[in-house]
Amino acid sequence: MGGRRTDPKAEALHESRTLNPRPESVTDARFTDSEFFDSRDLMQVKYEMVRRVEVDGQPVATAAAAFGFSRQTYYQTAAALAEGGPAALVPSKPGPKGPRKLTSEIVDHLEALLAADPALRSSALADLIHERFGTRVHPRSIERALTRRRDEPKERPKSSPDIPAHSADTAARYEQLRAAVLSGDVEGWRRGWGVLARRGMAAWMSVQHQISVAQQQKPENHPASSKAAPSGQAAELVRVLAGMALAALRPEHDQPPRDQGEDCEHQRRQHGGQGHPRAPAA
Template sequence: MTQEHQDPKEESLRRARVLNPRPEAVRAPEFVASEFFDARDLLQVKYEMLRRVTHEGATISEAASTFGFSRPSFYEARSAYEEGGIPGLLPKKPGPRRAHKLSEEVIERLILAKEANPSLSSADLAQLARDDFGLRVHPRSVERALARYPKDHQEPTL
């Protein structure tokens, strides 16, 4: 069985989540004729696309097409760059950004249940969230949400 040789740069780009899924779509001359410019490097491609419009006066449609993107993708990249500079062009980590299921109302209910019965485990509280709110949450998610909640919370007034 032969082991396929992977390009170390390609592996590095993949690990950093900046491997361009469509390098063949990049038609910009500098990416075709240079070793420095690498169409596989999504961050470099996006930056050069933005630079082409900003500093060389290319139209958005022309630059987007030349660099293998749609116009909406150009606008998204420009907005990300304006907001965060070059790091703003990096892809965001996949997955939820916050505890989206465990709203303040749910957390309040779980805290009140735990205060009423301190022997309740996180699994018990997850079951309570399912019974009362129809939410399927992992017990560890309950633990993390409760740990983030301020200890000196005010009990809701009725």
């Protein structure tokens, strides 16, 4: 017996740590109606969840439930997207287990979460930090770290995570790809739709900046409305249909003359099959 067949896209998503463990929990209409969206792609699911709120105006609780997340996870995702763009939606590798777990980047992220939702408790923050950074932190440690941050001099320059220089450009390119595919424009393939469909959003993000502007723009000498000329049987069919149409539209006086045999046959049918009428006797 052969081995169990594997799904190449699921393998690619697992390799990039973006395989959604609960794809069945995504009930958003887009993910059930369009092949562009894949509920297994955790990165795309989270991006579209935030987009539902910030672009489409859907309530946070409604969007979070439709994408299979809690409100706390939504706020964490929105903060990560605002800080680092789509690249920040890729879960980090498990961090070190040493005593220094709450780095400046994590504390910055905690403050961003609290700014978005001040009602978050330290236990919920600990869960969100583990989900985002792969680091287990005790809630009491979070409280002490936030207290130390508040007690530090205000003039201290606040550290911030490294934001990829092309993060905003990545989001813009994804929006362009999204619009092209959903509208049925072939431009979607030039923008990397094949990579996203086969390997997921993380794989697409790693190569999208390599797509040249020339590949993304349509040549001026080849408008989208122009089509290639038919060939083979298709071309022959076009010629036959065109000939029939022209013959039907041609005025009667422009029709080619019939030969004498056709004229005799025409006259015989008009006179009941008796041939030419006899001339009257003199």
